[in-house]
Amino acid sequence: EVQLVESGGGLVQPGGSLRLSCAASGFTFSDHYADWVRQAPGKGLEWVGRIRDKAHSYTTEYAASVKGRFIISSDDSKNSMYLQMNSLTIEDTAVYYCARGIKYTEVYYLAYWGQGTLVTVSS
Amino acid sequence: DIQLTQSPSFLSASVGDRVTITCRASQGISRYLAWYQQKPGKAPKFLIYDASTLQSGVPSRFSGSGSGTEFTLTISSLQPEDFATYYCQHFNNYPITFGQGTRLEIK
Numbered sequence: 755e756v757q758l759v760e761s762g763g764g765l766v767q768p769g770g771s772l773r774l775s776c777a778a779s780g781f782t783f784s785d786h787y788a789d790w791v792r793q794a795p796g797k798g799l800e801w802v803g804r805i806r807d808k809a810h811s812y813t814t815e816y817a818a819s820v821k822g823r824f825i826i827s828s829d830d831s832k833n834s835m836y837l838q839m840n841s842l843t844i845e846d847t848a849v850y851y852c853a854r855g856i857k858y859t860e861v862y863y864l865a866y867w868g869q870g871t872l873v874t875v876s877s
Numbered sequence: 878d879i880q881l882t883q884s885p886s887f888l889s890a891s892v893g894d895r896v897t898i899t900c901r902a903s904q905g906i907s908r909y910l911a912w913y914q915q916k917p918g919k920a921p922k923f924l925i926y927d928a929s930t931l932q933s934g935v936p937s938r939f940s941g942s943g944s945g946t947e948f949t950l951t952i953s954s955l956q957p958e959d960f961a962t963y964y965c966q967h968f969n970n971y972p973i974t975f976g977q978g979t980r981l982e983i984k
Contacts, residue, residue, distance in 0.1 A: 789973075791921075801966070815972070815973075818878070851920055859927055861909050861968040862968070863926045864911070866923075869919075869920055870920055
């Protein structure tokens with residue numbers, strides 16, 4: 755069974771940093787694309803970024819709102835993905851979900867999701 | 878960036894009703910569109926991909942259609958468990974974006 759478990763959320767001050775983890779079970783992370791998606795309190799879903807699989811050299815894509823501040827990475831030995839978040843602002847307050855891609859036709863859709871971890875940026 | 882606009886943003890309906898949600902893209906996205914269902918406090922659930930193909934395990938009362946810039950999600954006969962918020966998402970290029978969501982509530 756595919757499972758994704760996020761961790762690392764919490765309270766951080768504006769300007770601070772935080773690293774989220776997404777631990778996978780039931781599959782090998784390096785064989786799949788994976789994304790981070792966030793949801794601010796009471797708001798809609800916002801795509802944060804993507805890391806491709808090992809075959810595509812783990813290259814990444816980011817939303818403009820986080821580019822240059824957030825970094826997505828993965829660790830094969832831990833079968834996990836990470837979101838390093840720097841220079842955090844109040845607008846980054848959200849539940850952060852990791853999601854695993856599944857390839858249909860030419861596209862990697864987000865078929866499996868974790869339960870989310872809450873990040874609160876506040877002084 | 879491609880903008881996705883869902884309509885309506887809010888929909889009130891009764892059990893047994895047929896409802897349709899529209900998702901319009903600011904430019905053509907072929908059929909690279911997915912639909913998700915989200916209930917309060919829960920992660921989104923993947924329903925439909927390639928605009929019209931049901932993910933395994935999704936009830937057949939859900940259907941999707943469209944291509945290019947206009948897409949629809951239809952629920953043929955609402956069940957109590959269908960009351961939730963629905964989102965479309967495109968995968969045509971980067972950045973990937975979501976629609977703003979459609980909240981479906983019980984009348």
